[in-house]
Amino acid sequence: MIISMENFAKKYCIITYGCQMNLHESEKLAGILQTLGYFNTDDETDADIVVFNTCCIRENAEKKAEGNIGALKKLKRDKKDMIIAVGGCMTQQKGYAEKLMKKFPFIDIVFGTHNLENFAELILERTESKKHIVKVDDKEGKIVEGTPKARSSFPNGWVNITYGCDNFCTYCIVPYVRGRERSRDPEEIIKECENLISLGYKEITLLGQNVNSYGRDLGNIDFATLLRRVSALKGDFRLCFMTNHPKDLTEDLVKAIAESDKTARTVHLPVQAGSDRILKLMNRHYTREEYLEKIALLRKYMPDVSITTDIMVGFPTETEEDFNDTMSLVKEVRFGGAFTFVYSPRSGTPAAKMAGQVPEDVSKERIIKLIDLQNGINREQSRAYIGKTISVLCEGYDDRKKKYLGRDTYGRMAYFAGKGLIGKFVNVNIKKAGGISLMGELLSVEEEKDF
Numbered sequence: 001m002i003i004s005m006e007n008f009a010k011k012y013c014i015i016t017y018g019c020q021m022n023l024h025e026s027e028k029l030a031g032i033l034q035t036l037g038y039f040n041t042d043d044e045t046d047a048d049i050v051v052f053n054t055c056c057i058r059e060n061a062e063k064k065a066e067g068n069i070g071a072l073k074k075l076k077r078d079k080k081d082m083i084i085a086v087g088g089c090m091t092q093q094k095g096y097a098e099k100l101m102k103k104f105p106f107i108d109i110v111f112g113t114h115n116l117e118n119f120a121e122l123i124l125e126r127t128e129s130k131k132h133i134v135k136v137d138d139k140e141g142k143i144v145e146g147t148p149k150a151r152s153s154f155p156n157g158w159v160n161i162t163y164g165c166d167n168f169c170t171y172c173i174v175p176y177v178r179g180r181e182r183s184r185d186p187e188e189i190i191k192e193c194e195n196l197i198s199l200g201y202k203e204i205t206l207l208g209q210n211v212n213s214y215g216r217d218l219g220n221i222d223f224a225t226l227l228r229r230v231s232a233l234k235g236d237f238r239l240c241f242m243t244n245h246p247k248d249l250t251e252d253l254v255k256a257i258a259e260s261d262k263t264a265r266t267v268h269l270p271v272q273a274g275s276d277r278i279l280k281l282m283n284r285h286y287t288r289e290e291y292l293e294k295i296a297l298l299r300k301y302m303p304d305v306s307i308t309t310d311i312m313v314g315f316p317t318e319t320e321e322d323f324n325d326t327m328s329l330v331k332e333v334r335f336g337g338a339f340t341f342v343y344s345p346r347s348g349t350p351a352a353k354m355a356g357q358v359p360e361d362v363s364k365e366r367i368i369k370l371i372d373l374q375n376g377i378n379r380e381q382s383r384a385y386i387g388k389t390i391s392v393l394c395e396g397y398d399d400r401k402k403k404y405l406g407r408d409t410y411g412r413m414a415y416f417a418g419k420g421l422i423g424k425f426v427n428v429n430i431k432k433a434g435g436i437s438l439m440g441e442l443l444s445v446e447e448e449k450d451f
């Protein structure tokens with residue numbers, strides 16, 4: 001019988017909501033917990049500490065998190081020593097931590113987005129004092145380097161380059177819960193990327209709420225320069241970045257993307273709406289025409305680039321005409337993919353107080369039309385892949401489909417059979433196309449490139 005240390009050790013379970021940013025922050029929380037001697041489990045009933053890393057960008061993510069926290073009430077009654085901790089954007093909202101403790105008094109620790117780096121101390125404080133801990137600083141501090149990370153996304157490595165946001169789009173809660181934009185020291189970013197490459201990571205994604213404004217607070221570097229420096233690092237890897245803001249996408253940056261063999265040929269450029277009137281109300285700082293100029297700029301230097309986007313419907317006062325402007329923009333640009341959302345009022349944002357909230361049934365009808373339109377574009381683009389052989393980075397294995405999966409440089413997902421392929425670039429011949437994904441046959445594993 002093999003007796004593993006894990007059978008005796010304390011275990012943690014992290015439940016994450018929201019975006020890549022949050023997934024990467026959960027890797028930091030996991031790193032901190034592993035440093036304290038905890039092992040990972042996906043089963044919260046088996047865990048000694050359960051951490052909810054929450055998101056408040058949309059109402060349903062918030063409701064889901066609260067539902068899941070509430071569901072642990074009985075477990076906590078039976079397992080009194082189990083620690084329940086709640087962090088992330090939700091807790092950073094004004095007055096929310098107190099509300100949460102009132103609603104779920106069995107929570108042990110509430111910590112804000114600016115307190116993630118102190119998580120180890122909070123656990124030790126809770127263990128020693130047995131008191132409930134609420135630590136939510138309302139102001140962002142200096143960037144803390146050196147937080148341990150237990151990465152769970154091999155062969156994709158996430159690297160923060162900025163924190164916070166200065167844009168104040170009127171619907172968005174991020175600037176209020178993540179603070180002002182701060183750029184990380186470029187040397188720290190380079191060091192982290194070099195380390196990932198040396199560990200065999202094959203895709204590096206530079207992360208920030210608006211990576212295009214990287215360096216503005218440092219004064220001596222911009223995002224195009226950083227991108228050139230990372231893509232010049234020696235190693236066989238693909239370089240991605242997200243997310244971008246159309247107002248800050250410069251020609252020099254587009255050139256930096258285009259001139260690199262390592263930078264993915266996909267750019268995520270959130271448009272949000274196709275109507276100038278709505279874009280103004282959203283405080284997006286660009287018009288429809290200016291957005292289309294950015295699309296033309298990207299296509300001038302990279303005619304085959306795949307542009308993906310975020311689109312919101314039902315923003316306050318959105319009329320049928322505004323919505324039709326969004327539809328016509330989608331038809332014109334032909335995005336390689338779109339995250340589509342119904343506007344959800346976030347308390348504390350200017351849009352939540354605007355008159356003219358759009359009725360739910362109208363928003364629902366609009367989103368269905370929009371999804372339908374984008375699905376049709378996705379299908380046509382996917383069909384064009386049939387018969388082609390593409391280079392795919394194998395990222396994982398889908399247990400349900402019993403196939404490996406990975407994406408090409410345009411971000412298109414492909415499934416294929418094989419063995420031991422995770423972390424390898426492979427050539428796949430496409431046989432069938434679904435909506436946004438492809439089915440293919442593995443032809444070969446690529447040789448490591450000597451870049």
Ligand code: SF4
Binds near residue numbers: 165167175
């Ligand atoms: S750019 Fe706008 S939508 Fe994006 S995080 Fe900043 S405020 Fe929110």
